[in-house]
Amino acid sequence: MIEWSEQHLMIREALQRFVQEEIVPIHEELEHGDTPPYEVLRKMYSSFGMDEMARTRFEKQIAWEKQGKPPREKKDTADASTRADQTAMSLLPIIELCKYCPGMVTAMGVSVGLTAATIMSKGTIEQKERWGKDVLTFEKIGAWAITEPSSGSDAFGGMKATARREGDEFVLNGSKTFITNGPYADTIVFICKLEEDGVDSRDRRILNFVLDSGMPGLQQGKSLRKMGLHSSPTGELFLTDVRCGMDRLLGGEKALSKGGRSGREGAKDTFNMERAGVTAMALGIVERCLELSVKYANERVQWEKPIGEYQLIQDKLARMEVARMNLQNLVFRTIELAANGRSMNLAEASAMKLYAARAAVEVAMEAVQVYGGNGYMSEYHVEQLARDAKVLQIYAGTDEIQIRAIARELLSR
């Protein structure tokens, strides 16, 4: 893939119109107020038929699984160009929304991406029908909770949240933090460790439970104040003796019968998906920063010349363009891989995420610099993008963790 197709460009234009008509007028409330992003996101889902598409895909998959067939590989379900289009259709909304509200993308991605994907990959057919479908179509808001106050990068190893077996039931305890959509989630995937006598805490089985908002013992904290990403509510979850049956354990009995360190693999698949999403987010942020910077460099006059005529400013613009080209090529590669029914290995996905996050932060900070004092003011928008971009180096695996994954692969060659 060397460029967006005409269809892709049409989708971008339609999305741009949506952003201008539905998001720009409430941008202030989304980014500097307390308006949660869900209503607009749902409107986007219904306006573009994304809910309908998700429903159809869900129904096809369930019908297939009900015949007792093994889950289909993506490459068996469509031809190459359809697969490319499907991937592009999932990335284009990310790119366009990120030009204004990277937070909204986070709220959306965690719900219809992470949470729904976990239910759809680990759940039984009943669990998919009960929770997966509504989260996929955005009828319900999903949250995916692994991080805890004392475990982040080492999420599994340091995890303290527990599930204790009591007869047919499980009793869940623990607290989670930095949970996207936590304050508003209807459906929560809660990741914890099974209490097992005689097994070292690091080696205990990881279990995924699905919780509904309002269950006794589950408390959803209010939104935490943070540096940026204000259009994505982030909060804490507290579980005190939350009782649930086998029906809420993703995978049911089978999840228990797997031995040893099971339950960890699935989370890694979702990390990979997140990393491709982050690259598309970075591209959206960079495209917008570049567009704004070029405009300002042409307009702003100092010493009787537009600042764009000064080489130091030109250097910034040129670097932004290089980043844009690299990111776009990475997005194209993601689409091309999907078309070929292939996916990246962990090290490659990590390298992509590391580059994307750094590029977005560098470009957004330089955009602030091009704007000078105005860049530091909210009105000019680049300061928001700079604050928002920073999160890309932290969530979905910090830069340091990506570096570790890349180095490990290199050193084991």
Added chain:
Amino acid sequence: MKIMVCLKQVPHQDARLDINADGTWIQEDNIKFEINSYDTYALEEALRTKDAGEADVFVVSIGPDRVGQALRTALGMGADRAIHVNDDEANGSDSLGLAKILAAVAKQENPDLIFMGLMSDDDNSAAVAPMLAQLLDIPHTTAAVKVERSNGTVTCDREIEGGAHEVVELTAPCLIAVQTGLNQVRYASLKGIMAAKKKPFDVKSVADLGLSGQVGTGAAKVKIDRIAPPLKGDTAEILSGSTAEVVAGLVSKIKELGLL
């Protein structure tokens, strides 16, 4: 029911407009285009008719290759097929020339309803719709702000001076030129855009429509001599101060000039 929608592709509202070398039109290279805003409402009205029952909605546009994108966008929004009159011979047509081309398409297709925009965002002449209706000898209305259909008749509210509405009833086949804002224009769904690739897309020449020599620059009775940006004058007075001061200043100015 068959519905024809006429679309024009116009420079994007954010496009930078520069005048071309001979001063007769804008520089069209490397600028973005979009569907004329009035026409998007016309298309939406046609698609609503289709949603409410059975209808074959086809979109027609005249212009160079780039116009194909506007037509495919309309297909993505839900139109069933497109006709693109793509022929250099049509270049330089005046309103009557364009109306003749659209009339020739309509005569081949025999639509029950024709929806189009009241005018185009670029040259605002508002002439093509009435001319087309005349050439087809069918009833028409302009500036429609509300359209209601019941078997064979169409009742429209049209905007007239002073903000009043005039209610007119038309018998199909008829032509309705719409005002902006009469409906909420849908977004093309992602699936719709992808499916648009496979919808019928006809390209026609002026000769295919039997109009050789009758349209284009040669036949035009109206020619653009020169276009120019408005001259900057020094008669404007900009009021400054707080909102209350500005309003007070404006009111005294209006009184002073005896405008009320």
